[in-house]
Amino acid sequence: MGFKVGLLGLGTVGAGTVQILQTPDQRHPLLTELEIHKVGVRSLSKARDVSVPSSILTTDLASIVNDPEIDIIVEVMGGIEPARELILTAIANGKHIVTANKALIAKHSDEIFSAAEKHGVYVLLEAAVGGGIPVIEPLKQSLCSNRIQSVMGIINGTTNYILTRMVNEGAEFADVLADAQRLGYAEADPTADVDGGDAADKISILAALAFGGRVDRSQVSCEGIREVGRSEIAYAEKLGFVIKLLGIAERSDSAPNTLAVRVHPTLLPKSHPLANVNDVYNAILVEGDPVGQVMFFGRGAGAGPTASAVTADLLNIAALLKVGRDCAKQADGTPLLDPLLACAYRQEFAIAPLETLESKFYARFLTQDLPGVIGKLGTCFGDHHVSLESIVQADKRDGLAEIVVVTHVVKEGDFRSALAEIEQMNVLSSIASVLRVLPT
Amino acid sequence: MGFKVGLLGLGTVGAGTVQILQTPDQRHPLLTELEIHKVGVRSLSKARDVSVPSSILTTDLASIVNDPEIDIIVEVMGGIEPARELILTAIANGKHIVTANKALIAKHSDEIFSAAEKHGVYVLLEAAVGGGIPVIEPLKQSLCSNRIQSVMGIINGTTNYILTRMVNEGAEFADVLADAQRLGYAEADPTADVDGGDAADKISILAALAFGGRVDRSQVSCEGIREVGRSEIAYAEKLGFVIKLLGIAERSDSAPNTLAVRVHPTLLPKSHPLANVNDVYNAILVEGDPVGQVMFFGRGAGAGPTASAVTADLLNIAALLKVGRDCAKQADGTPLLDPLLACAYRQEFAIAPLETLESKFYARFLTQDLPGVIGKLGTCFGDHHVSLESIVQADKRDGLAEIVVVTHVVKEGDFRSALAEIEQMNVLSSIASVLRVLPT
Numbered sequence: 033m034g035f036k037v038g039l040l041g042l043g044t045v046g047a048g049t050v051q052i053l054q055t056p057d058q059r060h061p062l063l064t065e066l067e068i069h070k071v072g073v074r075s076l077s078k079a080r081d082v083s084v085p086s087s088i089l090t091t092d093l094a095s096i097v098n099d100p101e102i103d104i105i106v107e108v109m110g111g112i113e114p115a116r117e118l119i120l121t122a123i124a125n126g127k128h129i130v131t132a133n134k135a136l137i138a139k140h141s142d143e144i145f146s147a148a149e150k151h152g153v154y155v156l157l158e159a160a161v162g163g164g165i166p167v168i169e170p171l172k173q174s175l176c177s178n179r180i181q182s183v184m185g186i187i188n189g190t191t192n193y194i195l196t197r198m199v200n201e202g203a204e205f206a207d208v209l210a211d212a213q214r215l216g217y218a219e220a221d222p223t224a225d226v227d228g229g230d231a232a233d234k235i236s237i238l239a240a241l242a243f244g245g246r247v248d249r250s251q252v253s254c255e256g257i258r259e260v261g262r263s264e265i266a267y268a269e270k271l272g273f274v275i276k277l278l279g280i281a282e283r284s285d286s287a288p289n290t291l292a293v294r295v296h297p298t299l300l301p302k303s304h305p306l307a308n309v310n311d312v313y314n315a316i317l318v319e320g321d322p323v324g325q326v327m328f329f330g331r332g333a334g335a336g337p338t339a340s341a342v343t344a345d346l347l348n349i350a351a352l353l354k355v356g357r358d359c360a361k362q363a364d365g366t367p368l369l370d371p372l373l374a375c376a377y378r379q380e381f382a383i384a385p386l387e388t389l390e391s392k393f394y395a396r397f398l399t400q401d402l403p404g405v406i407g408k409l410g411t412c413f414g415d416h417h418v419s420l421e422s423i424v425q426a427d428k429r430d431g432l433a434e435i436v437v438v439t440h441v442v443k444e445g446d447f448r449s450a451l452a453e454i455e456q457m458n459v460l461s462s463i464a465s466v467l468r469v470l471p472t
Numbered sequence: 473m474g475f476k477v478g479l480l481g482l483g484t485v486g487a488g489t490v491q492i493l494q495t496p497d498q499r500h501p502l503l504t505e506l507e508i509h510k511v512g513v514r515s516l517s518k519a520r521d522v523s524v525p526s527s528i529l530t531t532d533l534a535s536i537v538n539d540p541e542i543d544i545i546v547e548v549m550g551g552i553e554p555a556r557e558l559i560l561t562a563i564a565n566g567k568h569i570v571t572a573n574k575a576l577i578a579k580h581s582d583e584i585f586s587a588a589e590k591h592g593v594y595v596l597l598e599a600a601v602g603g604g605i606p607v608i609e610p611l612k613q614s615l616c617s618n619r620i621q622s623v624m625g626i627i628n629g630t631t632n633y634i635l636t637r638m639v640n641e642g643a644e645f646a647d648v649l650a651d652a653q654r655l656g657y658a659e660a661d662p663t664a665d666v667d668g669g670d671a672a673d674k675i676s677i678l679a680a681l682a683f684g685g686r687v688d689r690s691q692v693s694c695e696g697i698r699e700v701g702r703s704e705i706a707y708a709e710k711l712g713f714v715i716k717l718l719g720i721a722e723r724s725d726s727a728p729n730t731l732a733v734r735v736h737p738t739l740l741p742k743s744h745p746l747a748n749v750n751d752v753y754n755a756i757l758v759e760g761d762p763v764g765q766v767m768f769f770g771r772g773a774g775a776g777p778t779a780s781a782v783t784a785d786l787l788n789i790a791a792l793l794k795v796g797r798d799c800a801k802q803a804d805g806t807p808l809l810d811p812l813l814a815c816a817y818r819q820e821f822a823i824a825p826l827e828t829l830e831s832k833f834y835a836r837f838l839t840q841d842l843p844g845v846i847g848k849l850g851t852c853f854g855d856h857h858v859s860l861e862s863i864v865q866a867d868k869r870d871g872l873a874e875i876v877v878v879t880h881v882v883k884e885g886d887f888r889s890a891l892a893e894i895e896q897m898n899v900l901s902s903i904a905s906v907l908r909v910l911p912t
Contacts, residue, residue, distance in 0.1 A: 048762065052617050060616040060684070061818065062811050158614060164763035166606070166614030173613070174598060174606030176500040177492050177783035244500070305769060308748045322488065322776025323604035329745060329767035336762025343617035351812045355792060359799035371502050372791045378501065 035350045036069040038096040038127075040118060041109030042089075045132055045159070046071070047082045048339030049106060054082070062347050070096045072109070097122035104349055106342060107131040108159075116140055123147045123155075128353075130345040132159035132338055138233035138249045141240060142377070149376040152367035154352070156345035161187060161234045164337025165330035167316045169348070171241050173372050178320030180242040182282040185316035186309050187234040189332040190218045190225035191257050191277040195265075195297075196310040199274065204262050217312065227256035228277065228295040235279025239293050242281065242318065244378045247293060251383040255296040264465050267396065267426070267436050273299035273469065274307045290382040292389050299394050299469040348373070387445045392421070392469035394438050397454070398461040401433040405459050409435060412457075416450035418442045432461050441471055475790045476509040478536040478567075480558060481549030482520060482529075485572055485599070486511070488779030489546060490522045502787050510536045512549070537562035544789055546782060547571040548599075556580055563587045563595070568793075570785040572599035572778055578673035578689045581680060582817070589816040592807035594792070596785035601674045602627060604777025605770035607756045609788070611681050613812050618760030620682040622722040625756035626749050627674040629772040630658045630665035631697050631717040635737075636750040638705050639714065645700060657752065667696035668717065668735040675719030679733050682721065682758065684818045687733060691823040695736040704905050707836065707866065707876050713739035713909065714747045730822040732829050739834050739909040788813070827885045832861070832909035834878050837894070838901040841873040845899050849875060852897075856890035858882045872901050881911055 056063040072093040097118050105122040148155045158168045197208045212218035224230045232254040240247045268275050278298040284290035300307045305327050309315040314332030319325050331337040360368040399405045419440040426434045496503040512533040537558050545562040588595045598608045626632050637648045652658035664670045672694040680687045708715050718738045724730035740747045745767050749755040754772030771777040800808040839845045859880040866874045
C-alpha cells in the first residue's frame with residue numbers, strides 16, 4: 033500500500049525533495065512507500081539537477097490537484113497565486129497538503145485551514161519556518177501541554193548573515209548587502225528579507241501555532257535592518273549587546289486574548305541563547321510553563337534543510353494514514369484528524385498596538401557639545417516616566433557630542449513622548465538611532 | 473470519550489504531571505480528555521505538593537497495571553525493578569506506556585520494545601533524555617527522512633553545572649561538587665552523574681532512536697569529569713576551547729552497521745554550537761543528510777520540564793488513539809501503530825571499540841626542564857603517525873616543565889602507543905592529563 037505524491041514545483045526545494053525520495057537507503061523505511069506520481073513544472077525542457085521521468089512531468093498544474101490517484105500534494109512553487117487556488121482545489125478533492133510557502137500561509141491560513149478542517153485533511157508546513165529546523169511539529173506535539181508565554185527567533189538567514197558580517201568586519205549595511213547579493217546570500221530585490229517582511233510572515237505562523245489562534249498578519253508591525261549602522265553595532269558591542277533581527281510573539285499581560293507580535297532589530301545581551309546564533313543560521317526560542325526556555329537551532333534555508341522538512345511532513349502524513357486510513361471518521365463521514373496535527377484555530381487573537389507594549393530602548397543622540405546636555409535629556413526622560421539604565425556621553429563626531437541612552441523596561445508610549453519633547457530641544461542636532469533592547 | 477491514565481510514582485515528576493493535568497486552561501484542549509484514574513505511591517500518608525483525591529491513591533502498583541479501565545500508564549517511579557516488571561505487565565495488558573526512566577530504557581529497551589510491538593502499544597519516552605527539550609519526537613518524526621551522521625550532546629545537567637562553575641570561578645572539581653551537593657544540584661551519591669553513567673544511558677537511547685537500531689549499553693565506554701582539573705580548564709581556555717562532558721554517537725566510516733558511542737569530557741572549540749551551553753542547561757546537536765546541523769536546547773531536568781515531556785507523550789498517544797482507536801488493525805488483530813512513533817528496532821548495531829576511533833587529543837605532560845624535551849616528544853608522536861596541531865611549553869610547576877600537546881585527528885591506537893613510549897622516557901615526570909578534542 034503506497035502513497036502517491038503530486039509535486040507542484042521542481043525548483044531548489046522540489047529537486048531536494050525528489051532527491052531524498054530517490055535515495056531511501058539509511059533513511060526511515062516508510063519513505064519507500066511514497067511514490068512521486070506527477071510533478072508540475074513551468075517548462076518541460078529546462079535542465080534539472082534531478083532526474084525525473086519525463087512521463088510524470090506536466091505543465092498542467094490543475095491536472096495534478098485533480099488527479100484522483102494522488103493522496104498528498106507538495107506545494108513548493110511559492111508565491112500567492114496560483115498556489116492558493118491549487119491548494120484549495122486539492123483540499124476540496126480530499127488531498128493532504130505539505131507546503132513550504134510561508135507568505136501564503138501567513139496571509140491565507142484562515143481560508144486554507146478552514147477548508148482542510150471541513151474536508152478532513154492535513155496541511156503540514158514544517159518547511160515554512162526555519163528551513164530544516166524542527167520547530168512547527170515540536171510546537172504542535174512536544175510542547176502542546178505548555179502554556180506558551182513567548183516565541184521569538186532569528187528566522188531570516190539573509191539578515192543574520194548581513195548583521196554577522198557587519199559585526200565581524202565593522203562594515204556598513206549597504207556594502208555587506210551588495211556583497212551578499214554577489215555571493216547569492218541575498219536576492220537581487222532584497223526587500224522581503226532586509227525590511228523584515230519574510231520574518232513577519234514566519235513569526236505570524238509561529239504565533240498562530242504556539243498560541244493556537246488566528247493572527248492577522250497585516251497587523252504585525254515590521255521594521256527591518258536598513259537603519260542599523262556601523263555605529264549601532266559598535267555601541268551595542270561596548271554595552272555588552274549584539275544586534276539581531278528578531279521576530280517576537282508574546283502573550284499580552286494587560287489584555288486577554290491579545291498577543292504582541294512584531295519584527296524589529298533588537299539589542300540582545302551577549303549571554304542570551306540567541307546572541308551566539310550567527311551567519312545564515314536560524315534559531316527559535318520558546319518559553320512555556322512549565323518547560324521554561326527551549327531553543328531550536330539550525331540552517332534556516334537551502335535545498336537540503338528545507339527538503340528535510342518537506343519529506344518529514346510527507347512521512348508524518350503517511351504514518352497517520354497508515355494508522356487511521358479509511359477507518360476513523362466523524363459522524364458526517366469526514367475523516368477524523370489527529371487533534372495535535374490538525375490545524376484548525378481554537379480562537380482569534382487581537383494584536384496589541386506597538387505603543388502599548390513595554391520594552392527597553394536604546395537611543396543615540398547627536399547634540400551640541402555643551403555642559404548640562406546629559407542632565408537635560410535625563411530630566412526629560414524622567415518627566416515622562418522613562419527610567420534609564422545608562423546614559424553615556426561617547427565620542428565626539430563632527431563637532432557634536434554623541435550621547436547613548438539605554439532605558440529600563442518602559443511603556444513605548446512614554447518613551448515616544450519623551451523623544452518628541454527631546455526633538456524640540458535647541459541643543460539637539462538629531463536622534464541618530466532608536467532600537468529595542470531585550471531585557472535580561 | 474476520555475482516556476484513563478494510571479500514574480506509577482508521585483515524586484517530583486509525578487506531581488508535576490498531575491499539576492499540568494489539573495490546570496488545562498491555555499494548554500491544548502485535548503488535555504481535558506485525560507483523566508488520572510489511579511496513582512501508585514509508596515506511602516499513602518506522605519504530605520504532597522499536589523492534591524490528589526485519596527480514593528485514587530494506592531500502594532498496590534500491580535492493581536494499576538492490571539486495571540482494565542486504564543488506557544495509558546505513566547511510569548515515573550524510576551529504578552529498574554519493579555518498574556520493568558510493571559511496564560511489561562501493562563504492555564501485556566494492552567496499555568500504552570509513557571516513561572521518564574532512562575536507566576531502564578537504556579538497559580532493557582529490547583525486551584520492552586519487543587513486547588510493545590507484539591501487543592500493538594506505544595512506549596514513549598521524551599522525558600528520558602533532556603528533560604523538557606523536544607528531542608526524541610523530533611528525531612522520530614521531524615528528522616526521519618535524514619541519514620543521521622551523528623548525535624552528540626550535553627545531556628547531564630549536574631556535570632555541566634559543575635564544569636561551568638569551574639570555568640567561571642577557577643575552582644577545583646571537588647570544591648564545586650561539594651557546593652553543588654549542598655545546593656541540591658548534585659546527589660549525595662553523585663556517581664551516576666559525575667562518572668558519566670547517566671549520560672551513557674541517555675546517549676545509548678538517542679543513538680538507538682537516531683540510527684534506528686539496537687545499541688548495547690554495556691559496550692558504551694564512559695569517562696566522567698573527576699579527572700578534569702583546574703589546569704585543564706585553564707589550558708583549554710588559553711587554546712580557544714571549553715571543556716564539556718559530551719555523549720557522542722556517530723556512524724562508523726570504516727565498518728558497516730557500526731556506531732561509535734561513548735561519553736567523555738571533550739575540548740570544544742569556543743565557536744561550536746554546544747560550547748555556549750552552560751549551567752544546568754542541556755543541548756543535543758544532530759547532524760544529518762541533508763538537514764545539516766540542528767540543535768535542541770533547554771533545561772535537562774526538574775519537575776516542570778520533565779512533566780512537560782511526560783504530558784506531551786500522553787497527548788500524543790491520546791491523539792493517535794483518537795485517529796485510529798478500535799479500527800486500524802493488522803491481519804492478526806494487533807492494533808496498527810504509527811510507524812514513526814512505534815519503537816521496534818530495524819537492525820542491530822555493533823559498537824566500535826574506542827581504540828579504533830579517530831580523534832583529536834589534548835595531553836599535558838610534566839617533564840624535567842631540559843632543552844630538547846619538546847623535540848623528543850614531537851619525534852615520538854611522529855614515529856607513531858600522530859601529527860600534532862600544537863605543542864607548547866607552558867609554565868613551570870614545582871621545578872618541572874609543563875608541555876601541552878594538541879594533535880590533529882589521529883587513530884586512538886596510534887596515540888596510545890605513542891603515550892606508552894613517552895611513559896618510558898627518563899625526562900618524563902608524569903602524564904598529567906589526556907582528553908579528547910572535537911575537530912572544528
